Amino acid sequence: MRIYNTLTGEKEDFIPLTEGRVNMYVCGVTVYDICHIGHARSAIVFDVIQRYLKYKGFNLMFVRNFTDIDDKIINRAKKEGIPWDEVAKKYTEEFYHDMDSLGVARADIEPKATEHIKEIIEIVKGLIDKGYAYEINGSVYFEVNKFPEYGKLSKRDKEDMMAGARVEVDERKKDPMDFALWKASKGGEPSWESPWGPGRPGWHIECTAMSIKHLGESFDIHGGGADLIFPHHENEIAQSEAYTGKPFVKYWVHNGFITIDKEKMSKSLGNFFTIKEVLDRYDPEVVRFFLLSTHYRSPIEFSDEQLKEAEVSIDRYYTTLVRIADFFSKGGQGGGAEKSFEDTVNSFKGKFHAAMDDDFNTALALGHIFELIREANRFLDSKPSGRMASELISKTKELLLETGRVLNIFNRTPDEWRRALMKTKKILLTEKDVMDKIKQREEARQRKDWTASDMIRKGLDEKGIILEDKKDGTGWKVKVG
RNA sequence: GGCGGCGUACCCAAGUGGCUAAGGGAGAGGUCUGCAAAACCUUUAUGCAUCGGUUCAAAUCCGAUCGCCGCCUCCA
Incomplete structure (x- = not known):
């Protein structure tokens, strides 16, 4: 060190x-x-x-x-x-x-x-x-x-x-x-x-x-x-x-x-x-992430733009956690570049340690974390299946949590993150409001009434809620950035 | 005036002698989608303030120049 x-x-x-x-x-x-x-x-x-x-x-x-x-x-x-x-x-x-x-x-x-x-x-x-x-x-x-x-x-x-x-x-x-x-x-x-x-x-x-x-x-x-x-x-x-x-x-x-x-x-x-x-405008995790995204000895320019980017980055992290959870609850039926992802997973911790060992380079450490996230998403896109895939994804999650604990970020569930965003963004809707809208929209979509469906989606978007249609249902998140 | 630091793509930011210069954001194109969103792929620095020098080899070392900042007073 x-x-x-x-x-x-x-x-x-x-x-x-x-x-x-x-x-x-x-x-x-x-x-x-x-x-x-x-x-x-x-x-x-x-x-x-x-x-x-x-x-x-x-x-x-x-x-x-x-x-x-x-x-x-x-x-x-x-x-x-x-x-x-x-x-x-x-x-x-x-x-x-x-x-x-x-x-x-x-x-x-x-x-x-x-x-x-x-x-x-x-x-x-x-x-x-x-x-x-x-x-x-x-x-x-x-x-x-x-x-x-x-x-x-x-x-x-x-x-x-x-x-x-x-x-x-x-x-x-x-x-x-x-x-x-x-x-x-x-x-x-x-x-x-x-x-x-x-x-x-x-x-x-x-x-x-x-x-x-x-x-x-x-x-x-x-x-x-x-x-x-x-x-x-x-x-x-x-x-x-x-x-x-x-x-x-x-x-x-x-x-x-x-x-x-x-x-x-x-x-x-x-x-x-x-x-x-x-903290009235940004989640504490956003502030922490922002401050750790530059090396501790360098000056860091405080700006809304950078805080927003930090927020987007964290959201990207939690989005991947959701995808990992989806994988475990639904599984896949394909398979992909297992070997290459395995290499990424296995080399990750060494990279993280090397970064932190080198004068606490949190900026580089975060870079490695996001590299792992990109590779994990890529792997998940291949709809992997089988024990080996499960183990790799499970290990990925553990690694993300372990390194997150060191930086004391990324330590919530995606749901907690979303609720925190609802609060800092001062979104007036409740989770039930959103669920009701999703249900209404689902009915419109059944009827292939795309106009009604899009209206509902647009209405939510204006209130800061983004909908994501997936194979087996519609998810939602708070708009970031 | 003295001392110290910094200048990497459109923006943020790693990298301090040697593979294709990390990562994120933004932009453009694409895959997926009813359309989106998310995710992924491709793309955006033959180039690292400028000019010299050392070296087989430099963003990285040395010198000069320009620009920005900090400390010398309380300050995280």
Whole structure:
């Protein structure tokens, strides 16, 4: 298995620190607002990575944190006129609601910054003792100059950053690059007692404290959005390695952004869609499929057109499942290219694994899935019969379900998919309405009254229902795309 | 200004040295059908931003040019 490591800038063979065991930490969200679709991408990417590692048999410990104290939360509390911890609670619940919809599993441990104040203070104290940090007026700063490897993750050196001259200059700091480990409380702000007086943790230190506590001083994978590389992860490395004297993380994994009109989707630009807005119009499976159809490190352009294509693709998948079910209930009486289909079936899993093993290439993996689907449809078209055909088709179905479980898509029945579509497409008809229409039309067709028959079909089409006449009856589906 | 990434068909998107450049969507033609839909078949890049170079061999490596984007400030 190979993973792209931001630290080295290369795809590397994945060799965990302890054989068979993987410790992974992913930066979660700051709970001060509703999540947008960019948060969904990060969560889904690492959800798939998490599922694949488990599927491959690793004993995985997955930690994803919540930042539940921070300037943005405090500001939000003022704005909403509620206590800061209620803001955190409210948006943590919103996060869970959105992520549950999207099929993002809970992490094994989901620590919160405010539950680790003791550990944070311990580390800050240690950093002062070791001479990496200093206190000024109740705040503690990490002294970047004391850590020679500073910049190794984001591939930049201090002087370059100074040249940018966008670094906030705080007169109290020894150097503009120094960052806060502990912030002295200004009046009225939430605070905790510390050796330096009342205050609260800086942003970066919480991840050091929580990851070290739950995963140890060195662990395998640390993930997050690419925008966290600098300064957040760079600072984490500095303070963690300064504190422990050990390498902090072996593989740094970062997902790319979602863009709108080629520009990064972000709060500050205001060009974002919330998860809730998107889920009002598209099924969660569509969103998940869409996000997995591009490699996780590439930018992905958010558009209705692409979401619709994802919907069409998923519908194609479930249509094939229906055909497979039909095969088992009705059988065939012909036979076709059994050998060639057998080859496709037998080589599929290897291809899927190869794709996922190569830096979690979900886009390629989906390509293989759709290749299998096309071949399965082709085989079914040949009206196969006999035990061999049954076994092949049965195996196909198992393979589709197994790989679908890894990606956590394609895990419903075609009926469930159809009902979900009725809901997201806000189709007013009930299933019974549709069945009644089909029956009426069937009677017209018996009479060979094609005009009446076509009228009924057209009427349903206008309401978003497509009819499909088959040998032994008429099926129906929701119009997609 | 510094650092990094990207540019593959009408659209999306895999592919980072070597068989006919995956897969999906859209278009065109066909099989099937009362007609459709679905499914399948054929078709749409002698070509991978441009120009050079390395190599027996390059979309893939190197250099230059053009275009787009990201990070350097909170950000997934």
